[in-house]
Each structure stands twice: as C-alpha cells, then as structure tokens.
Amino acid sequence: MKSFRTRLLLLVTFLLIFPFFLRRRPRVERRITILAPSSAIFPLVNDLRNWPLWTAWNRREAIDYDYGKTSVGDGAEQRWASRRMSGVMRILKSEPGERIDYELEMGDGAYQLVGRIELHPDGACTRLVWKCAWALAKNPYRRYLDMAMRWMIRADFAAGLENLKVLVESAAKPSEATV
Numbered sequence: 001m002k003s004f005r006t007r008l009l010l011l012v013t014f015l016l017i018f019p020f021f022l023r024r025r026p027r028v029e030r031r032i033t034i035l036a037p038s039s040a041i042f043p044l045v046n047d048l049r050n051w052p053l054w055t056a057w058n059r060r061e062a063i064d065y066d067y068g069k070t071s072v073g074d075g076a077e078q079r080w081a082s083r084r085m086s087g088v089m090r091i092l093k094s095e096p097g098e099r100i101d102y103e104l105e106m107g108d109g110a111y112q113l114v115g116r117i118e119l120h121p122d123g124a125c126t127r128l129v130w131k132c133a134w135a136l137a138k139n140p141y142r143r144y145l146d147m148a149m150r151w152m153i154r155a156d157f158a159a160g161l162e163n164l165k166v167l168v169e170s171a172a173k174p175s176e177a178t179v
Contacts, residue, residue, distance in 0.1 A: 005116055019114050026146040029131040030157035036168045038097045038119040038126045040161035042165060045117050047071055050076040077117050097121075104132075126163070 017077035034041060044050045048071045052058045057153075061082050068077030073094040080087055092114075094100045099118045105111070115132035132153065 002070050026150050027131065027133040028150050028153045028157060029129065030154065030161055031127060031129050032165055033122070033125050034165045034168050035125050037124075038121050040171070041119060041126055041128065041164070041168055042097050044077075044168065045119075046073055046091070046096070046100055048089065048091065051078070052090075054160055056156045056162040056163065059159075078114040098128050128161060130161060132157075 039107040044054060049065075049067060052063070052065065057063065061084070063080050067141045068079075068080040070076050071078065074091060076091040076094075078089045081088070085106055086108070087104060089102055089104045089131075092101045092103055093168070097119060099116055101114070101116050102124075104113045106113075111134070118129040118131070120127040126151065134164050136150075
C-alpha cells in the first residue's frame with residue numbers, strides 16, 4: 001500500500017509541476033512540398049471562398065460560411081458557424097505568390113489565433129509553410145489545454161496541406177486523351 005501512495009504522490013506532483021515547463025506561447029507549424037508553381041497555389045489560399053475546398057475543418061462537421069465585402073486578399077473576411085462554435089477569419093496581409101497573414105477569432109472573440117501561410121518557390125515545386133500561434137498562457141495549468149490544441153491543430157494543418165497538394169497537383173496534371 002505504501003508503494004501505491006508513493007506512486008500516487010509522484011504522479012500528483014508531476015501533474016502539478018509539469019505545466020511550468022511547457023511552452024508559454026503555443027505555436028504550430030506544418031510544411032509540405034507541392035509539385036506546382038506558387039501561382040497555381042496562391043489563389044487557393046488567398047481567396048477565403050476556396051478554403052473549404054482544402055481545409056480539414058468542414059470535413060469534420062457541417063459549417064455555414066458567410067463572407068464580407070471581399071473574400072480575396074487584404075481585408076478579406078469569412079464568418080463561419082458550426083453546431084459547436086462560430087468565428088471570424090480575416091486576411092490581414094497578402095503578398096501575391098509569397099504569403100498571407102491572417103487572424104482567427106472563435107467563440108465571440110474568446111479565443112484568438114494569428115497565422116501565416118508562406119509559399120517558397122523551389123524550381124518546379126513550391127514549399128508551403130503553414131503556421132499559427134495564440135495568446136500567452138499565463139495560467140500554467142491552461143497549458144494542458146494548449147498542449148491538446150497544438151495536437152489537434154497540427155493534425156488539421158497536416159490534413160489541410162495534404163488536401164491542398166492533391167487539389168493542386170490533380171488540377172496541374174495534363175488530361176490523358178485516348179486516341
């Protein structure tokens with residue numbers, strides 16, 4: 001019985017102290033290489049109406065989208081609502097063929113995230129880097145939630161980038177005509 005209490009005490013101590021050593025500013029970054037020029041990829045990331053075509057979010061549950069005055073480039077806005085949550089995404093800065101910077105607000109502004117999608121031409125390919133960060137977790141125990149969020153966002157980014165790769169590369173393939 002003494003061994004069980006010792007193990008339980010060690011576990012509780014670990015759970016109480018561990019969050020102090022976790023990253024204070026959660027970040028996620030995913031990369032992929034797509035066999036296409038950045039000019040073929042950029043319209044899909046710069047126009048928010050195209051995001052449902054390749055992101056993983058709307059494949060999990062039904063999402064209703066609404067757009068602002070513009071859906072392309074600087075100032076583009078996308079409002080979305082699902083059964084569980086709603087939010088707004090805005091493109092803050094758009095540099096054609098190079099990158100977009102965006103912000104995402106969820107839960108009526110309770111959660112905010114900033115992100116960037118960079119395109120790096122590399123010969124016939126383009127390296128894409130999708131990254132995001134969110135607010136500093138001042139409460140060390142909230143970092144457990146941040147750790148779970150990093151895991152979920154990492155999976156969504158990886159799936160979204162893979163969907164984007166398939167979408168772009170399948171569109172870039174010449175159609176095979178039978179003679």
